[in-house]
Amino acid sequence: MNKKVVGELFSLVRCRNPLVHHITNTVTINDCANVTLAIGASPVMATSVEEVEEMVQLANALVLNIGTIQAETFSAMILAGKAANEKGIPVIFDPVGVGATSYRKKIAGELLEKVRVTIIRGNASEIDSLVGGKGKTRGVDAEDKSFDVTQLATKAANLFSCVVVVSGKVDVVSNGKEIVQIENGDTWLTKVTGTGCMTTSLIGSFAGTTDDYFSASIAGMSAMSLAGERAKKNLSEGAGIGQFKVKLMDEIFHLDEYIWGKEVSIVES
Ligand SMILES: Nc1ncnc2c1ncn2[C@@H]1O[C@H](COP(=O)(O)OP(=O)(O)O)[C@@H](O)[C@H]1O
Ligand SMILES: Cc1ncsc1CCOP(=O)(O)O
Numbered sequence: 450m451n452k453k454v455v456g457e458l459f460s461l462v463r464c465r466n467p468l469v470h471h472i473t474n475t476v477t478i479n480d481c482a483n484v485t486l487a488i489g490a491s492p493v494m495a496t497s498v499e500e501v502e503e504m505v506q507l508a509n510a511l512v513l514n515i516g517t518i519q520a521e522t523f524s525a526m527i528l529a530g531k532a533a534n535e536k537g538i539p540v541i542f543d544p545v546g547v548g549a550t551s552y553r554k555k556i557a558g559e560l561l562e563k564v565r566v567t568i569i570r571g572n573a574s575e576i577d578s579l580v581g582g583k584g585k586t587r588g589v590d591a592e593d594k595s596f597d598v599t600q601l602a603t604k605a606a607n608l609f610s611c612v613v614v615v616s617g618k619v620d621v622v623s624n625g626k627e628i629v630q631i632e633n634g635d636t637w638l639t640k641v642t643g644t645g646c647m648t649t650s651l652i653g654s655f656a657g658t659t660d661d662y663f664s665a666s667i668a669g670m671s672a673m674s675l676a677g678e679r680a681k682k683n684l685s686e687g688a689g690i691g692q693f694k695v696k697l698m699d700e701i702f703h704l705d706e707y708i709w710g711k712e713v714s715i716v717e718s
């Protein structure tokens with residue numbers, strides 16, 4: 450990892466303003482659109498089978514998130530994913546709650562078979578489920594905290610030939626050879642729904658900026674964890690989770706190469 454290259458992506462994303470096409474869930478869709486704007490990219494949420502292939506032609510990255518997946522939306526994901534592969538733009542996959550039901554497991558497997566995915570971002574339970582582990586989730590949240598996350602990320606990266614990001618107390622990014630661990634974060638990030646989905650949107654924003662997808666993944670993942678840490682530190686006394694969420698968005702909006710370079714805590718192995 451080249452820290453300077455990753456840091457420079459914070460200016461580059463605002464300069465290039467990539468269009469990030471999302472096919473995502475109905476719970477966090479608005480937050481994903483706003484976080485994409487906050488980091489300097491542009492979101493478009495288009496889910497209809499009639500238009501997704503055309504929309505991909507305008508996009509610089511495609512984010513696929515199965516949080517509230519339905520059959521029709523899944524068909525749109527496959528059409529959009531194939532169009533993105535043909536166009537050569539990155540596909541970023543968020544397998545929300547994949548271990549929770551057999552339907553989610555089935556469609557996630559089918560998506561990974563039919564679409565060449567560039568980056569996968571999930572919590573440890575979700576990534577474990579994708580690689581065939583028991584991957585227990587409670588709804589959409591990680592349940593078992595006892596994973597060897599670096600091994601898991603590398604196994605998944607090799608299995609799917611892509612960059613894998615496993616978020617958690619410590620976030621891990623692996624391309625199968627290199628691994629980085631991001632130590633920033635705050636437990637309050639787990640008390641706001643959508644911080645995982647928004648992380649995937651941030652990764653999509655950076656992946657639409659550069660074809661160095663390992664660096665893009667590190668930038669997106671660390672942006673959320675560092676912004677969460679700063680939001681918690683800078684909250685006024687007595688503030689709760691509502692103000693934290695607003696502050697989180699502000700911190701992402703204000704994050705730049707200088708703050709990131711000074712405060713990000715990354716360990717390479
Ligand atoms: N125990 C924790 N301590 C600090 N930060 C955490 C913890 N668990 C998750 N996070 C952070 O919360 C954000 C969302 O990650 P996560 O909760 O794993 O995603 P998801 O919402 O998809 O399950 C990330 O920035 C991650 O680093
Ligand atoms: C609660 C919930 N249920 C279906 S999708 C969703 C949002 C999940 O968001 P995240 O994984 O970022 O917490």
Ligand SMILES: [Mg+2]
Pocket residue numbers: 545546571572589645646
């Ligand atoms: Mg999630």
